[in-house]
Amino acid sequence: MRIKKNPVLRTRRPLLPPGARSRAAHLLAAAAGQGRFDLPCCTGCGRFAWPMPELCAACLSEVALKPAPTGATVISATTAEVPADSYFRERAPWRVGLVQMDCGPQAVVHLGPDCAPGDKVALSLMLDRAGQAVLFAAKKGQAMTADPQWHEMTANPRDRRVLITDARHVAALPLACALAKAGAAAILVGVPEDWKPLPTREAFAAIPGVSLLPLDVISDRSVEDLARDIGGKVEILINTADLPRPGGLGAPAAAAEARQAMEVVAFGLMRLARVFGPAMAGRGADGDKGAVAWVNVASVFGRVHAPGLAGYGAAHAAALAYGQALRADLAQGGVRLMTVLSGPTEDDWFQTFPQPKVGGSALANAIVSGLMKGLEEVVVGDLARDLLDRLAENPKAVERELAQGRF
Amino acid sequence: MARQGYDGVVLAAPVTVPYARFSTRPAQWWVGKALAALAEASGIAHRDFDGFSLASFSMAPDSAIGLTQHFGLSPRFLDFLPLGGVAGVASIRRAARIVQAGDADVVACIAADTNAPQSFRQSLENFSRFSQDAVYPYGAGGPNVSFALIAQAYMAETGLTRADIGQLAVAQRANALKNPNALMKKPLSLDEYLNSRPIAPPIHLFDCVMPCAGAEGFLVMREETAKAQGLPFVRLTAAIERHNGYPDDPVMLRGGWQRDVADLWAMAGVAPGTVDLVQTYDDYPVISAMQLADLGFCTAKGLPEFLNSHDFTTTGDLPHNTSGGQLSAGQAGCAGGHIGLVENIRQLTGTAGARQVKGARRALAMGFGMINFDRGLGSGAVVLEAA
Numbered sequence: 001m002r003i004k005k006n007p008v009l010r011t012r013r014p015l016l017p018p019g020a021r022s023r024a025a026h027l028l029a030a031a032a033g034q035g036r037f038d039l040p041c042c043t044g045c046g047r048f049a050w051p052m053p054e055l056c057a058a059c060l061s062e063v064a065l066k067p068a069p070t071g072a073t074v075i076s077a078t079t080a081e082v083p084a085d086s087y088f089r090e091r092a093p094w095r096v097g098l099v100q101m102d103c104g105p106q107a108v109v110h111l112g113p114d115c116a117p118g119d120k121v122a123l124s125l126m127l128d129r130a131g132q133a134v135l136f137a138a139k140k141g142q143a144m145t146a147d148p149q150w151h152e153m154t155a156n157p158r159d160r161r162v163l164i165t166d167a168r169h170v171a172a173l174p175l176a177c178a179l180a181k182a183g184a185a186a187i188l189v190g191v192p193e194d195w196k197p198l199p200t201r202e203a204f205a206a207i208p209g210v211s212l213l214p215l216d217v218i219s220d221r222s223v224e225d226l227a228r229d230i231g232g233k234v235e236i237l238i239n240t241a242d243l244p245r246p247g248g249l250g251a252p253a254a255a256a257e258a259r260q261a262m263e264v265v266a267f268g269l270m271r272l273a274r275v276f277g278p279a280m281a282g283r284g285a286d287g288d289k290g291a292v293a294w295v296n297v298a299s300v301f302g303r304v305h306a307p308g309l310a311g312y313g314a315a316h317a318a319a320l321a322y323g324q325a326l327r328a329d330l331a332q333g334g335v336r337l338m339t340v341l342s343g344p345t346e347d348d349w350f351q352t353f354p355q356p357k358v359g360g361s362a363l364a365n366a367i368v369s370g371l372m373k374g375l376e377e378v379v380v381g382d383l384a385r386d387l388l389d390r391l392a393e394n395p396k397a398v399e400r401e402l403a404q405g406r407f
Numbered sequence: 408m409a410r411q412g413y414d415g416v417v418l419a420a421p422v423t424v425p426y427a428r429f430s431t432r433p434a435q436w437w438v439g440k441a442l443a444a445l446a447e448a449s450g451i452a453h454r455d456f457d458g459f460s461l462a463s464f465s466m467a468p469d470s471a472i473g474l475t476q477h478f479g480l481s482p483r484f485l486d487f488l489p490l491g492g493v494a495g496v497a498s499i500r501r502a503a504r505i506v507q508a509g510d511a512d513v514v515a516c517i518a519a520d521t522n523a524p525q526s527f528r529q530s531l532e533n534f535s536r537f538s539q540d541a542v543y544p545y546g547a548g549g550p551n552v553s554f555a556l557i558a559q560a561y562m563a564e565t566g567l568t569r570a571d572i573g574q575l576a577v578a579q580r581a582n583a584l585k586n587p588n589a590l591m592k593k594p595l596s597l598d599e600y601l602n603s604r605p606i607a608p609p610i611h612l613f614d615c616v617m618p619c620a621g622a623e624g625f626l627v628m629r630e631e632t633a634k635a636q637g638l639p640f641v642r643l644t645a646a647i648e649r650h651n652g653y654p655d656d657p658v659m660l661r662g663g664w665q666r667d668v669a670d671l672w673a674m675a676g677v678a679p680g681t682v683d684l685v686q687t688y689d690d691y692p693v694i695s696a697m698q699l700a701d702l703g704f705c706t707a708k709g710l711p712e713f714l715n716s717h718d719f720t721t722t723g724d725l726p727h728n729t730s731g732g733q734l735s736a737g738q739a740g741c742a743g744g745h746i747g748l749v750e751n752i753r754q755l756t757g758t759a760g761a762r763q764v765k766g767a768r769r770a771l772a773m774g775f776g777m778i779n780f781d782r783g784l785g786s787g788a789v790v791l792e793a794a
Contacts, residue, residue: 017544017546018532018539018543018544018548019544020532020539020543021539021540021544022536022539022540025540050541051536051537051540051541051780052540052541057654075556075560075657075658076555076556076557076559076560076563076658077556077559078552078555078556078559078607078608078609078610079605079607079608080546080547080551080552080606080607081604081605081606081607081608082551082604082606082607083546083547083548083549083552084527084528084531084548084549084551085528085543085546085548087546088546091546092546094546096545096546096547096552096556096607097556098556098560098658098781100657106657106658106781107541108541108542108545108547108552108553108556108780108781109545110545110546117559117560117563128544130544132544134544134545
């Protein structure tokens, strides 16, 4: 149950944990943001290393990230009662441990509750409020959502107010359901072109905590009006605004549709970011239910450019680029930007696309799960994952394959 | 190859620029004051020091070379050692060989750091790459948490309790009360030590040093130079130095001293622990205890009994950190690695004033530096003998 804030009290300004890292250590942020447990490992002798070195201390070979076993044993544990750093000082006592990893190195870690020397723990790489990768150790299977240290690194919707920007998105209704189930305090859902019928209106109304509000992301006025009403009351914003219009450059309506897609997907995000971004960043430390995450539901075609989706892909590519700017702004308040890269959804506009397609529920569940884990990038759907793997492995091959319509 | 002795190498002119909790002066000023103090104590003009060895954390953007022009030195041996608490030992080892070989005649060894209210935090942020990547982001910035993790493991291993370790802190405070330059002026009881505020258990407030501004210095030269100047001096008889001594230990349950301890006592030509006084590197008294075990005063498991069966005050049977050490005199940055060496020169030249240990002939001082990630990397020790 969300307790109303005393409006007279000062809103705590966001402080961040130390964010400086060596260049090499930023590799860990990619792994942490995707929920992978990768550690630096020697390409010569195969030894794992920690902290991130430039070369292997045993044989001076190059080091690269590699999936690592998560097991570790606590060597010692303490509680920082009076940390030197202000972020930790205002969150003290803070549990810190020294662990012996099963794969070799020792590490200083954020320590879960009730972990004593000798205890077996499982490690994970998390992104902290500075958006940087850190190690977290907790007993295997331990329920972590109530732990304040874990809470700092994740974006649990429980007791938070969530804005879904487009009720017409295929994932919007399942998302509202999933958020209600996760304990969201309020679920505000924007309805574009409110005068048009919304077939799911009744289904939305049946979900406890849901309110439908008019919101057209293509209109400055509409976005600003809504921000004036609720800008300071949104802790998680999930931007589902989309305009799937398949078609290549030669399609009869290509120019008009591309312009429209840009208005919704790219400039819509920009409009939202300009007003909701600063409001959320400013509330990044507003109690333990302060603003915590912004989710952009994007298309994988924003990164893997298919000729058959020229305008749509370009709009999503533009949105991804805007996302980088938004991430930098939100980061100042410790608020996370999570990018969801989805394959074609079970949407009328993707009707002719081959299976497998992404259902609204799958997308919704991936979003809530990503928030609970504090991720920065979530890929949804087998096709999206496959395309990104292929892109990483051999970009020219993907380009040629997509040119031939081979998804 | 057997190590050559330090025959003919002596240390003289122990000086301390009185510590201040905070200073508006930069580290360069503290170096200059130390040079002036060395010149005054030795009767040798600072321009005639032909060797200059400087240890500091807060000298940026200068290193030692810039200070030669700043203070009018023209040395033919120049050393800069930002090695933390092992810099004192390292500076002696280098300077000793330099004067022994005649590459220089008089080396001024100085450690100086300044301290402003924000400077401790700033130096934490920029301490080391591993600390930046893998310690500071965990709320463990500043050595308190790191040493809490080490202390907990060491106490579990040895059976040491806080009450055992407190014996050292309490005796040091008694010693500090006889040192007019010590920043701590009030007596400390074992109860006060035990009941002090927890910082990162088992580390409590009185386990922690107080960062301050200050400088320590001494001269290294050949015996004939000291005699020609009519300077009281002490002889360097043994020294060891080691960095990252036990890279494969999962947690620091011993320091690099253990690797070289036999070498030290063999070089000094005495049985382990046969000294009249000892200065440990006391940035946490639990680490002082570890040094006593590593240097052969007792076994690690014998520490609880050892600490409770000796009197560590200046009039006791094993005077320890007789100036009050860093715990009670203050930690002037890198000078924390010099404070024990300077104190030993004072004690062995009979110039320690109210805290003079009677009949002190042989003294041991340790250096310990740089908790880069999970352990202190540098370890060193020096045995000095009265002339």
